[in-house]
Amino acid sequence: MTTLQDCLARDAQDPLRGLRKLFKLPEGVIYLDGNSLGAMPVAAAARVVQAVTQEWGQGLIRSWNSAGWFELPQKLGNKIAPLIGAEAGEVVATDSTSINLYKVLSAALQIAGQDAPKRSKVVSERSNFPTDLYIAEALCRQRGYDLHLVDSDRIEAALADDTAVLMLTHVNYRTGAMLDMAHLTAQARAAGALTVWDLAHSAGAVPVHLHAAKADFAVGCGYKYLNGGPGAPAFVWVHPRHADRFWQPLAGWWGHAAPFEFTPDYRPAPGISRYLCGTQPILSMTALECGLDAFVAAEAVGGMQAVRAKSLALTDLFIALVEERCAGHGLGLATPREHGRRGSQVCLTRKHGAYAIVQALIARGVIGDFRAGASILRQAQDRPGSARTDDHDILRFGFTPLYTGFADVWNAVEQLRQVLAGSEWERPEFNQKHAVT
CATH class of the missing domain: 3.90.1150.10 (Aspartate Aminotransferase, domain 1)
Known part of the structure; x- marks a missing residue:
């Protein structure tokens, strides 16, 4: 005993x-609820106070340059990248998981529509997190696709020549069951389908290997195991082979190649930066960075x-x-x-x-x-x-x-x-x- x-x-x-x-x-x-909202890093309170009283209070608009506010999405993305098996320059911290899922699923459907126009189905797990299913349902209605939901033990059997995208959450929010990302991604690729992975309940808790699995797209949450605070910015990853193929659907000024040229036409930024949209929530990002710094410290003791x-x-x-x-x-x-x-x-x-x-x-x-x-x-x-x-x-x-x-x-x-x-x-x-x- x-x-x-x-x-x-x-x-x-x-x-x-x-x-x-x-x-x-x-x-x-x-x-025992860090899978829903992570604990507060000790450094977070003082860091947010610094951002409010000094960077905002004293630096004012100058802090976009002097305090590095403008580069925060990429800076935090580079800290997230090693936790999910991505490379530097491939991840940005931005928006919410739901919004980021809308972006990448839209892009995946655009690619499928161009490369395999006869494919008409998005496959997902029946017990997937509901917001993922809601986003997918809305997009399927808009784009003329069918959303096909199956139990976890029927995912492989559902992949067929009419499957455009396989959209899954790596760790099930309700049961804690973890899917075999490499195997299911390989099965999807063999069927000619793209993969979208939600890492909300795995990033920061279990090792993730997006490149090794040959995944196509991934999103994840900043306020669960990454300890970024309530409503912290989420993150988005797109494999470099796809990043420059299409505009993402929310073509905002932060995703422009030169946002401060203020041109009337949209020209997307190269790579993952085009998956940004509007002005970033800087105070929330400063808190998220404190959560990510704990993983930097963890590298010294085994990562x-x-x-x-x-x-x-x-x-x-x-x-x-x-x-x-x-x-x-x-x-x-x-x-x-x-x-x-x-x-x-x-x-x-x-x-x-x-x-x-x-x-x-x-x-x-x-x-x-x-x-x-x-x-x-x-x-x-x-x-x-x-x-x-x-x-x-x-x-x-x-x-x-x-x-x-x-x-x-x-x-x-x-x-x-x-x-x-x-x-x-x-x-x-x-x-x-x-x-x-």
């Missing part, structure tokens, strides 16, 4: 343990390989402790046990009371979140790759290796055990739904 002392000993040997001091975590809180190793160790421990200490309380597991198919979160299932259990945990200082699970795809644990449909809801726990420790995992499970054993979750105040779950 694993004890708290065992976990403290593991923390003492953790090569990433020194990175925790880079984040401001409230006393008495175990934060993303060390982050991934710890992520798997933390999630292994959480699964084992829940099954050991919370047995008999109706909890199931939606997240794959197989390391190659798991992101950096663990999703527990329960037929009734999942929302209230999460609220009771939050009241005790253990912060996770809830996701409704009507007809979720629950991974069969003993047979990787198989699945069945179930109507259980989700208790979702994200593990950010930069600041989460092994003792945090033990203590979180102990609080869960107490909530379940004492039926604490049945109290009325924990069954009142909030707007954000």
